Amino acid sequence: MPVIEIRDVHKAYGPLQVIRGVSLTAPRGHVISLIGSSGSGKSTLLRCCNLLEDSQQGEILFEGEAVKWRGTGLARVPADRAQVTRLRTNLSMVFQQFNLWSHMTILQNVMEAPVHVLKRDPRQVEARARELLAKVGIGDKVDAWPAQLSGGQQQRAAIARALCMEPRALLLDEPTSALDPELQQEVVRVIKDLATEHRTMLLVTHDMRLAADVSDHVVFLHQGRIEEEGPPAQLFGAPRSERLRQFLSATMAE
Numbered sequence: 001m002p003v004i005e006i007r008d009v010h011k012a013y014g015p016l017q018v019i020r021g022v023s024l025t026a027p028r029g030h031v032i033s034l035i036g037s038s039g040s041g042k043s044t045l046l047r048c049c050n051l052l053e054d055s056q057q058g059e060i061l062f063e064g065e066a067v068k069w070r071g072t073g074l075a076r077v078p079a080d081r082a083q084v085t086r087l088r089t090n091l092s093m094v095f096q097q098f099n100l101w102s103h104m105t106i107l108q109n110v111m112e113a114p115v116h117v118l119k120r121d122p123r124q125v126e127a128r129a130r131e132l133l134a135k136v137g138i139g140d141k142v143d144a145w146p147a148q149l150s151g152g153q154q155q156r157a158a159i160a161r162a163l164c165m166e167p168r169a170l171l172l173d174e175p176t177s178a179l180d181p182e183l184q185q186e187v188v189r190v191i192k193d194l195a196t197e198h199r200t201m202l203l204v205t206h207d208m209r210l211a212a213d214v215s216d217h218v219v220f221l222h223q224g225r226i227e228e229e230g231p232p233a234q235l236f237g238a239p240r241s242e243r244l245r246q247f248l249s250a251t252m253a254e
């Protein structure tokens with residue numbers, strides 16, 4: 001059973017139609033990358049998957065369980081708060097801007113949600129948090145404040161924080177875009193390691209090399225629709241649509 005499945009999802013911001021009937025499946029252990037021009041709806045689609053954004057039409061299933069809605073159209077909202085919480089904690093998100101809590105140390109950042117939201121045993125969470133911080137290469141930064149870390153280190157702490165929730169999937173929204181090129185590679189390495197471990201991930205990225213390296217499936221969005229999708233070898237090696245060809249040549253020229 002797929003971790004996430006969305007069927008014919010539509011999303012508008014007022015009169016602006018941003019997602020226009022997208023269906024997507026994230027099987028367990030697969031990495032799905034969303035690529036496309038700025039404004040094509042990649043981040044919005046990701047946020048619809050974990051209900052950070054409400055969609056107006058279509059179905060969203062988490063491990064086969066359909067999200068329950070009430071209302072229709074722009075008034076449609078999830079009907080079951082407990083279901084929303086369950087879905088969000090199981091689909092941990094990593095944001096472009098890291099979003100670490102500045103008043104907490106790195107260790108406290110990683111422990112906060114498992115201890116206070118999931119009510120896990122603090123001693124076990126602490127052991128796991130230390131393990132994860134070591135895994136992402138910042139085991140020596142547990143007592144540092146976020147402001148004392150480089151962007152690459154902060155993003156790796158954010159990934160450890162997401163993993164400490166023991167989610168069923170990670171949703172990564174342009175995790176390297178806010179970083180200088182030399183710091184991007186530290187984060188890329190961590191994402192590649194996670195892909196090797198067959199973590200389920202949905203990744204929005206402008207980094208075509210990263211998408212080519214880690215993805216099982218790549219989705220090219222254009223104006224809120226899937227223009228082309230398939231394995232990375234096909235999308236990057238033999239794109240069928242003219243729009244994708246143009247997008248790739250413009251991206252490579254940057």
Ligand SMILES: Nc1ncnc2c1ncn2[C@@H]1O[C@H](COP(=O)(O)OP(=O)(O)OP(=O)(O)O)[C@@H](O)[C@H]1O
Pocket residue numbers: 013016018036037038039040041042043044045
């Ligand atoms: N909260 C919002 N309110 C109104 N419009 C929004 C909002 N968030 C996004 N949009 C619009 O929705 C469209 C899709 O935005 P989205 O951020 O999903 O695109 P994207 O493909 O992720 O772009 P980028 O690569 O630049 O991050 C854009 O036209 C954007 O201006």
